[in-house]
Amino acid sequence: MALLEIRDLSKSFGGVQAVNRCSFDVEEGTITGLIGPNGAGKTTLFNLATGFYKPDTGQVKFQDKDITSVAPHRVFHAGICRTFQITREFKEMTVLENLMLVPSSQLGERVFAPLFLNRRVHKQEQEVYEKALQVIEYVNLKHLANEYAGNLSGGQRKLVEIARAMMSEPKMILLDEPGAGVNPTLMKKLIGYIRELRDERGITFLLIEHDMEMIMNLCEPIIVMSEGTKLMQGNAAEVRGDKRVLDAYLGGQHGDS
Ligand SMILES: Nc1ncnc2c1ncn2[C@@H]1O[C@H](COP(=O)(O)OP(=O)(O)OP(=O)(O)O)[C@@H](O)[C@H]1O
Ligand SMILES: [Mg+2]
Structure with missing residues (x-):
């Protein structure tokens, strides 16, 4: 069952089309990865899904309920908790x-x-x-x-973010680059916590990350965003073997293909 449905979302800032008619589902009980080059629109998509931005077009549904443009605190009470690319602890x-x-x-x-x-x-x-x-x-x-x-160190702050997310017993956690600045030992722990929270508490995850090892180890499916929209979706092997993904990371989408 789709826990979170992203339908046809768009958002532009001035002349920049940050998110462009993007659609995908996050199935209940998955640890879904969201990857893509810098500026692909991943963080903006989180902001749209959690009420921090109002979309220009499209719809967000959580547990079949329309939560498009619902205020962040109400999204939170509905059961979606998010962390930020830049940690926000006090x-x-x-x-x-x-x-x-x-x-x-x-x-x-x-x-x-x-x-x-x-x-x-x-x-x-x-x-x-x-x-x-x-x-x-x-x-x-x-x-x-x-x-x-x-x-605290950068890595320890990431743990505090996860801990804060756990305090609210959410149904779903959106993580924006949880692995950034985290050392390999802590990274292993982090991956362990996420897996355990999914397996033992049934929490569904949507996770933005640039660390490919973390993504490939932890996430299925993986959704690839490029230029504001979903490029493809698949498991680790499918993503690795997809030429479009490589092209997107190399900037090849601007090429002559
Ligand atoms: N508040 C804003 N005002 C103006 N432009 C913005 C704003 N937020 C995002 N953008 C622009 O929208 C595009 C998508 O940005 P976004 O932060 O969503 O990308 P991202 O995929 O999260 O990138 P990264 O991997 O580097 O974090 C970028 O071109 C960015 O400059
Ligand atoms: Mg981002």
Whole structure:
């Protein structure tokens, strides 16, 4: 079953057609890869799918519901969580605080919650705290729980992003270059976490990545974008063997073919 349906999406910025009539499905339970040369429109597509941009044309459906142009926080509550190409943790807060801050439908976030709710709020805060500790332990960041996020390495920040995504128990996670700046050891762990989250919690992934080893190891299917649209889709072997993909990466699409 298609969990996320991208239909005919387009978005231009001034004269730049960032996404151009792009369509594809992400099937439930898959770790789907989204690759393509720099500027192919991958991040813009994420922004369109999660309500950060409004498309010029097309439709986004999640679990059969139309979520086109729905505000980001509502997309989040629908069960889609995303990470950013440039990590967005709060540098002045600790790792633990960063996780506890993940928005949810917590009672405690209702600013005007009546006083008599206080005890329930307190209990929920305790639950969020315990959950944050569990997640921190899961991604092996326990020794850094009270470290300021600003002091972490690039790779550790990527882990915090994944951990933040896990806090909300989403149905689907969109990852924008989770492997960028991550050392090979951490990369193996990262791949392990993603696989485990899919296998054990049934979370569906759509993952943008330039690291071909990560993509080829982890993702099936792999969707290739070029010049704002889907060029092809297939498994690792099919993508590797496709001349159009090679041409797109070499800039061959501008050639005489
Ligand atoms: N907010 C924006 N304003 C103007 N142009 C934009 C904006 N966002 C993206 N673009 C342009 O749209 C095109 C697609 O950009 P996008 O960031 O989606 O590519 P990408 O596939 O994610 O590339 P990369 O692999 O380098 O991250 C590029 O030409 C980019 O310059
Ligand atoms: Mg990008």
